[in-house]
Amino acid sequence: MVELKSVHKVYGKKPNEFVALNDVSFSIADGKTVAIVGKSGSGKSTLMHIIGGLDHPSAGEVEINGKVLSQLKRTEMDKFRANDLGFVFQSFFIEGNQSCYQNVALPLEITEVPVRNRRAMITAALEQVELLDKIDVKAKNLSGGQKQRLAIARAIVSKPKLIMADEPTGNLDSATGDKVIDLLFELNKTLNCTLIIVTHDEDLAARCSQQITMKDGQMVSSTEANKS
Amino acid sequence: MKVIDTFKRSGRNLRQAKTRTILTALALAVGGFTLTLTLAAANGAKAYSNRLIATNLDSSSLIVTKDKGLFGQGGGVNTKPQEYDDSLTSLGSRGVLVKELNQADIDKIAKLPGVESVFQTYATNAQYVTTANSKKYTASIQAYNNKISHDFIAGTVSTVVPDGSVVIPDSYLSLLNLGSANQAIGKTVTVKTQQVTGTTKSQDFKIVAVLTTPSTLISGDVGSTLLTSTTDARNIYNFINSGTINANRFLFVSARVVNGNNAQKLNATKATIINAGYAAESAADTQAVIGQIINVLQIIILVFGLITLIASFFGVVNTQYISVLERTREIGLMKALGMGRRSVLGLFVIEATWIGFFGALIGALGAVIIGLSINPWISHKLNFGSDSLLVFKPSQLVGLIIFLMIVTTIAGLLPARSAARLDPIEALRTE
Ligand SMILES: Nc1ncnc2c1ncn2[C@@H]1O[C@H](COP(=O)(O)OP(=O)(O)OP(=O)(O)O)[C@@H](O)[C@H]1O
Numbered sequence: 001m002v003e004l005k006s007v008h009k010v011y012g013k014k015p016n017e018f019v020a021l022n023d024v025s026f027s028i029a030d031g032k033t034v035a036i037v038g039k040s041g042s043g044k045s046t047l048m049h050i051i052g053g054l055d056h057p058s059a060g061e062v063e064i065n066g067k068v069l070s071q072l073k074r075t076e077m078d079k080f081r082a083n084d085l086g087f088v089f090q091s092f093f094i095e096g097n098q099s100c101y102q103n104v105a106l107p108l109e110i111t112e113v114p115v116r117n118r119r120a121m122i123t124a125a126l127e128q129v130e131l132l133d134k135i136d137v138k139a140k141n142l143s144g145g146q147k148q149r150l151a152i153a154r155a156i157v158s159k160p161k162l163i164m165a166d167e168p169t170g171n172l173d174s175a176t177g178d179k180v181i182d183l184l185f186e187l188n189k190t191l192n193c194t195l196i197i198v199t200h201d202e203d204l205a206a207r208c209s210q211q212i213t214m215k216d217g218q219m220v221s222s223t224e225a226n227k228s
Numbered sequence: 229m230k231v232i233d234t235f236k237r238s239g240r241n242l243r244q245a246k247t248r249t250i251l252t253a254l255a256l257a258v259g260g261f262t263l264t265l266t267l268a269a270a271n272g273a274k275a276y277s278n279r280l281i282a283t284n285l286d287s288s289s290l291i292v293t294k295d296k297g298l299f300g301q302g303g304g305v306n307t308k309p310q311e312y313d314d315s316l317t318s319l320g321s322r323g324v325l326v327k328e329l330n331q332a333d334i335d336k337i338a339k340l341p342g343v344e345s346v347f348q349t350y351a352t353n354a355q356y357v358t359t360a361n362s363k364k365y366t367a368s369i370q371a372y373n374n375k376i377s378h379d380f381i382a383g384t385v386s387t388v389v390p391d392g393s394v395v396i397p398d399s400y401l402s403l404l405n406l407g408s409a410n411q412a413i414g415k416t417v418t419v420k421t422q423q424v425t426g427t428t429k430s431q432d433f434k435i436v437a438v439l440t441t442p443s444t445l446i447s448g449d450v451g452s453t454l455l456t457s458t459t460d461a462r463n464i465y466n467f468i469n470s471g472t473i474n475a476n477r478f479l480f481v482s483a484r485v486v487n488g489n490n491a492q493k494l495n496a497t498k499a500t501i502i503n504a505g506y507a508a509e510s511a512a513d514t515q516a517v518i519g520q521i522i523n524v525l526q527i528i529i530l531v532f533g534l535i536t537l538i539a540s541f542f543g544v545v546n547t548q549y550i551s552v553l554e555r556t557r558e559i560g561l562m563k564a565l566g567m568g569r570r571s572v573l574g575l576f577v578i579e580a581t582w583i584g585f586f587g588a589l590i591g592a593l594g595a596v597i598i599g600l601s602i603n604p605w606i607s608h609k610l611n612f613g614s615d616s617l618l619v620f621k622p623s624q625l626v627g628l629i630i631f632l633m634i635v636t637t638i639a640g641l642l643p644a645r646s647a648a649r650l651d652p653i654e655a656l657r658t659e
Pocket residue numbers: 011012018020038039040041042043044045046047090
């Protein structure tokens with residue numbers, strides 16, 4: 001369960017302050033697929049960072065699975081991000097000089113998964129994004145779409161309860177994009193994880209069970225499809 | 229994050245920034261190199277001075293003179309007009325006057341509490357030494373002192389040299405056509421001595437032992453000194469000096485102290501002798517003077533080593549700051565994925581420690597390799613004899629490497645701290 005209670009986010013100081021999020025409240029039930037849509041600059045990434053505990057709301061509260069994020073200590077917050085969240089960032093953030101294996105290994109190193117268990121988990125994740133043949137290739141040598149899929153493999157490798165993807169298909173052709181989306185929906189079913197996707201893609205948004213529309217930092221609508 | 233993963237990750241990072249890593253390590257290696265050589269030279273100098281003392285001075289005896297100036301005390305050797313004293317003798321050619329000890333002094337010293345006996349070397353210069361089939365060579369004569377360590381290469385002496393026998397340094401072997409050291413044993417050398425009046429005397433001595441020319445600086449020409457029994461040395465001394473002011477007068481005598489190996493006893497006796505109006509110095513005093521010179525030199529080089537180390541320290545700080553800047557995105561990612569501050573800190577600190585390890589290893593190994601290869605040459609040039617100038621001790625090398633690792637670890641702390649405190653959002657925003 002993800003719950004936002006009148007979240008505000010203000011950037012900058014008084015005369016130049018900019019309200020990126022203005023009184024955003026909604027809740028997402030476990031196992032749902034959610035699309036956050038809206039124009040560029042409407043606050044989608046900001047919203048996602050706040051849900052993921054990377055950024056702190058200027059006012060309001062975020063509660064995830066009963067934990068109020070603002071009340072967590074820094075180490076608890078780190079643990080929460082490492083164990084419960086999977087991030088796919090808008091601009092990948094993969095480590096180009098390291099191999100695909102090492103990129104996907106990072107979350108496992110952070111959560112201190114025993115070394116002997118790692119290879120199986122990493123191969124499984126790479127297999128799901130169809131990158132197994134690139135396991136020892138340096139990430140900088142991958143194509144744009146492959147990088148995006150690598151970022152997804154890294155987000156799913158530790159089987160998090162909540163996956164957040166910021167425009168996961170933004171750099172992909174429609175065929176590859178569809179594959180990635182299929183993959184994410186499949187994970188939602190098999191792992192029963194909640195999926196939050198930021199997207200401009202109408203079709204993708206339509207496939208999700210819940211759509212949250214942002215405009216100038218405000219949530220203009222939150223519609224739930226009748227099907228689950 | 230597990231320690232092993234931290235190590236692997238930092239190792240990978242260093243390998244990716246190979247050039248930078250190597251250059252920083254090299255900067256550090258300069259400090260390590262200097263410090264290693266300094267330590268080695270100090271070891272060598274200490275070993276050398278110890279041997280120098282052991283082969284020239286008896287640590288359980290005191291050297292006694294009548295003139296404090298000879299030890300550099302009381303304002304140096306007298307150079308101003310002073311009241312006449314019949315113990316005054318001119319020393320050297322510059323008319324410097326020093327007080328000498330006579331037989332009455334020696335008897336008095338011998339009776340002082342704590343003094344076991346008074347030993348005199350009766351050092352004099354013979355006219356020459358020769359054999360039947362060689363040229364004539366200069367030589368000085370001294371009584372053999374069994375309290376000083378001698379490096380025999382052939383034959384040996386049990387406490388005293390028998391009358392009519394002699395111990396020669398190996399420098400005479402080829403000059404006097406004596407063959408090898410072992411062949412020389414039992415052969416005879418002839419010593420010619422001359423009085424001021426011109427009367428000469430020849431005396432034959434049988435070689436009982438051969439010494440390596442000791443690594444000496446203290447008693448000057450030990451390389452040309454023949455060691456005889458005390459009786460023989462005294463007879464020669466008296467023969468040469470008879471009728472001169474030097475007869476039965478001595479610049480130095482050596483006072484053997486009862487239980488003189490005990491520093492307390494030695495110092496108590498030294499005080500007694502000084503109270504009796506003489507000047508006295510122990511081997512330890514002489515060693516302290518030499519040791520002080522060595523220490524001063526060592527401190528000077530050490531300071532230079534530390535200055536290069538300070539430069540390398542800031543080099544490491546700088547490199548690590550650049551590394552943190554370069555990897556802002558990577559740090560942001562790791563933190564966004566839930567890596568704690570301590571792990572990020574550890575990652576960067578360990579990188580600095582690695583640099584310290586490599587730098588110190590390069591510096592220390594370089595110093596050892598270069599040191600060992602120039603050691604024979606430089607030790608020869610400095611007339612170190614059988615000693616070497618540079619003595620490397622493994623424990624010191626390990627200690628130095630650990631020290632440098634600690635230094636770079638400290639240098640890495642500040643940049644690592646700024647990495648650990650990076651805000652992941654800010655970091656991820658940097659393109
Ligand atoms: N640190 C910041 N300081 C000032 N303004 C900021 C900061 N971060 C974001 N903003 C502003 O907040 C607004 C929302 O940004 P956000 O990145 O959430 O947009 P977005 O909806 O994700 O857009 P896009 O679809 O282009 O990714 C933008 O107008 C942006 O300029």
